[in-house]
Amino acid sequence: MSIFVDESTRVVYQGLTGSQGRYYGLLNRDYGTQVVAGTNPRKAGTDVDGIPIFATVAEAAAATGANASCVFIPAPGVRGAVLEAAEAQMELVVVITEGVPAHDEAFLFNKLRRDHPGVRLLGPNCPGIITPGQCNIGITAGHIAKPGGPVGIVSRSGTLTYQALYELQQQDIGVTTCVGIGGDPVPGTSFIDCLAAFEADPETRAVMMIGEIGGSAEEEAAEFIAEHMTKPVAAYIAGVTAPPGKKMGHAGAIVSGGKGTAAAKMEALAAAGARVGQNPTEAGDLMVEIVASL
Amino acid sequence: MDLFEHQGKELFARYGLPVPSGEVALSPEEAVAAASRLGLPVVVKAQVHTGGRGKAGGVKLAADLDAVRGHASDILGLDISGHIVRRLWIEEASDIAEEYYASFTLDRSARKHLGMLSVEGGVEIETVAARDPEAIARIHIDPVDGLSQQACHHWVRAARIPEAVADAVAGVLETLYRAYVDADADLVEVNPLIVTSAGEVVLLDSKITLDANSTFRHDDYAAYDATQTRDEREQAAHAKGLQYVGLDGSVGVIANGAGLAMSTVDVVNQVGGRPANFLDIGGGANAEVMSNALEVINNDPAVRSILINIFGGITRGEEIANGIIEATGRVDIDSPIVIRLDGTNAAEGRELLEPHLNDTLTMEPTMLDAARRAVELAGAGAGGVQP
Numbered sequence: 214m215s216i217f218v219d220e221s222t223r224v225v226y227q228g229l230t231g232s233q234g235r236y237y238g239l240l241n242r243d244y245g246t247q248v249v250a251g252t253n254p255r256k257a258g259t260d261v262d263g264i265p266i267f268a269t270v271a272e273a274a275a276a277t278g279a280n281a282s283c284v285f286i287p288a289p290g291v292r293g294a295v296l297e298a299a300e301a302q303m304e305l306v307v308v309i310t311e312g313v314p315a316h317d318e319a320f321l322f323n324k325l326r327r328d329h330p331g332v333r334l335l336g337p338n339c340p341g342i343i344t345p346g347q348c349n350i351g352i353t354a355g356h357i358a359k360p361g362g363p364v365g366i367v368s369r370s371g372t373l374t375y376q377a378l379y380e381l382q383q384q385d386i387g388v389t390t391c392v393g394i395g396g397d398p399v400p401g402t403s404f405i406d407c408l409a410a411f412e413a414d415p416e417t418r419a420v421m422m423i424g425e426i427g428g429s430a431e432e433e434a435a436e437f438i439a440e441h442m443t444k445p446v447a448a449y450i451a452g453v454t455a456p457p458g459k460k461m462g463h464a465g466a467i468v469s470g471g472k473g474t475a476a477a478k479m480e481a482l483a484a485a486g487a488r489v490g491q492n493p494t495e496a497g498d499l500m501v502e503i504v505a506s507l
Numbered sequence: 508m509d510l511f512e513h514q515g516k517e518l519f520a521r522y523g524l525p526v527p528s529g530e531v532a533l534s535p536e537e538a539v540a541a542a543s544r545l546g547l548p549v550v551v552k553a554q555v556h557t558g559g560r561g562k563a564g565g566v567k568l569a570a571d572l573d574a575v576r577g578h579a580s581d582i583l584g585l586d587i588s589g590h591i592v593r594r595l596w597i598e599e600a601s602d603i604a605e606e607y608y609a610s611f612t613l614d615r616s617a618r619k620h621l622g623m624l625s626v627e628g629g630v631e632i633e634t635v636a637a638r639d640p641e642a643i644a645r646i647h648i649d650p651v652d653g654l655s656q657q658a659c660h661h662w663v664r665a666a667r668i669p670e671a672v673a674d675a676v677a678g679v680l681e682t683l684y685r686a687y688v689d690a691d692a693d694l695v696e697v698n699p700l701i702v703t704s705a706g707e708v709v710l711l712d713s714k715i716t717l718d719a720n721s722t723f724r725h726d727d728y729a730a731y732d733a734t735q736t737r738d739e740r741e742q743a744a745h746a747k748g749l750q751y752v753g754l755d756g757s758v759g760v761i762a763n764g765a766g767l768a769m770s771t772v773d774v775v776n777q778v779g780g781r782p783a784n785f786l787d788i789g790g791g792a793n794a795e796v797m798s799n800a801l802e803v804i805n806n807d808p809a810v811r812s813i814l815i816n817i818f819g820g821i822t823r824g825e826e827i828a829n830g831i832i833e834a835t836g837r838v839d840i841d842s843p844i845v846i847r848l849d850g851t852n853a854a855e856g857r858e859l860l861e862p863h864l865n866d867t868l869t870m871e872p873t874m875l876d877a878a879r880r881a882v883e884l885a886g887a888g889a890g891g892v893q894p
Contacts, residue, residue, distance in 0.1 A: 312720045316718065319620065319650045354821050373770060430615070451769040
């Protein structure tokens with residue numbers, strides 16, 4: 214078992230004809246992901262290394278049975294690309310692109326929730342999602358993840374996710390699914406969405422969570438852990454010693470109400486019963502202990 | 508990206524929002540000339556990317572031209588929370604009867620835009636929020652729907668804005684929301700939003716932060732980018748397209764990925780050192796980017812040692828090692844470098860680095876070990892420069 218993606222996931226790459234899209238699309242296919250199509254209105258009818266290119270996601274889905282999309286379109290086109298994928302009823306839309314305006318993210322989140330509730334948006338600005346041995350969508354190096362569980366990973370940071378996967382692999386610990394939700398202001402998928410899915414997944418028996426300073430997503434996740442999680446959680450928060458950002462106005466400070474610092478997040482998670490590491494290595498060691506005691 | 512008050516007001520004026528007339532001045536002479544054109548009295552206002560100007564003596568009323576000259580001389584060069592005043596906004600004085608607070612920002616937790624309105628303006632809004640949260644009327648705005656006229660009027664009533672100016676305030680807020688959305692702002696704050704003795708609603712201040720990610724659809728952002736406050740190191744890094752934040756320690760930090768870079772800064776602190784910076788070179792680590800990063804850090808006189816912390820994902824260890832070797836060959840580095848290379852093909856990468864290692868280029872097996880070594884090299888015990 215896994216969450217959100219498995220060996221049956223069929224993926225269309227929006228932007229497969231671009232250099233990044235092609236590079237990672239083919240890497241994902243080499244990993245074993247069912248990369249069934251790409252889109253580009255100007256190159257419909259051609260192919261990228263045997264993968265057929267269609268004008269639209271809807272056409273690609275009709276022809277290939279694609280049920281997920283991965284977006285490698287430059288930031289100005291992301292809003293349109295995600296709406297196109299949602300209208301074509303993709304169950305999962307993974308946006309790797311960074312630099313998407315926060316207003317577009319807020320618009321997409323609310324638009325999807327209202328008009329396309331069956332569509333899960335992951336990202337923007339995320340490394341993607343990998344169910345080791347089955348499906349890798351995005352830019353995660355697949356070979357640093359050991360398949361099989363029992364650990365599920367959810368992370369706001371790309372390189373720290375790789376670090377976590379690698380440390381678990383070094384300890385011979387497998388991963389059910391690793392989700393990079395991205396560090397942008399309004400991610401399509403939240404920590405809580407992933408924690409809930411891991412809680413419901415029978416093969417995931419422990420969860421590793423990697424957060425960062427800013428916002429209050431980790432505090433909200435802590436509340437969820439306290440109330441709904443029966444599975445053990447190990448956590449790490451980056452930015453413990455980061456100086457406060459240069460802020461002009463004061464509205465932001467009021468919204469966060471004292472939340473947002475690494476100390477506040479670590480405290481909230483510890484109070485919720487999670488085991489919190491002071492650095493990535495320590496968090497990895499904590500997960501090794503947790504897995505040993507399962 | 509932060510706007511000066513006058514840039515914000517100029518933006519407001521483009522939407523027909525009522526702002527007082529004013530002019531930018533860079534010297535006392537320009538201030539006097541501006542005041543004579545505007546007519547007395549005027550307010551001389553420091554233009555800095557920080558709050559608390561009034562308390563710091565950065566806002567002064569001037570009744571005659573001598574006072575304008577005097578205030579301008581006093582305020583130019585003033586240090587307001589680390590920001591040196593280099594420009595002034597000379598503005599016609601306003602006759603204030605009431606002071607309100609209004610702002611729009613993105614509420615990440617609610618995933619909607621948040622409007623805040625209070626009749627208790629003119630003071631720090633955190634103080635109001637702490638003392639009496641009820642004094643701030645909040646409205647969550649779905650970005651798909653926008654702010655409707657009806658919702659706006661309801662919000663204004665909830666804030667207990669006096670009936671006489673309620674319609675005018677609602678009109679201003681609707682337009683202000685449009686400006687906030689059009690500009691792709693992270694924050695638009697007006698404090699105070701005033702009512703004059705004549706009953707006119709005027710936006711007397713502006714604090715605007717723009718989302719740099721939306722530069723592609725705003726040609727005017729380039730001008731704002733040129734007026735950002737950056738220290739010399741940050742300016743050099745910005746020019747090279749590096750994600751850099753200057754800190755006040757002695758261990759230069761280079762890492763790939765924002766999370767790992769932040770984590771590296773944490774670990775340097777945890778082992779008793781003080782990082783000189785945060786620098787994220789992004790996903791890859793080619794020679795070009797690595798040379799740029801080393802150059803920026805090398806130019807920081809406070810740096811005593813450099814910690815390169817790279818985790819290879821898709822980018823393989825050999826490529827990273829070659830990037831480091833080439834970069835250290837290109838740039839003449841003054842401080843010892845400690846490398847931690849892990850991840851994909853790390854063994855191959857380390858093997859390539861091996862023959863290049865010496866007293867000033869060392870390698871450690873883990874992030875913690877590398878941080879300890881870099882801190883040791885930066886200076887015994889305390890870790891070098893203190894804040």
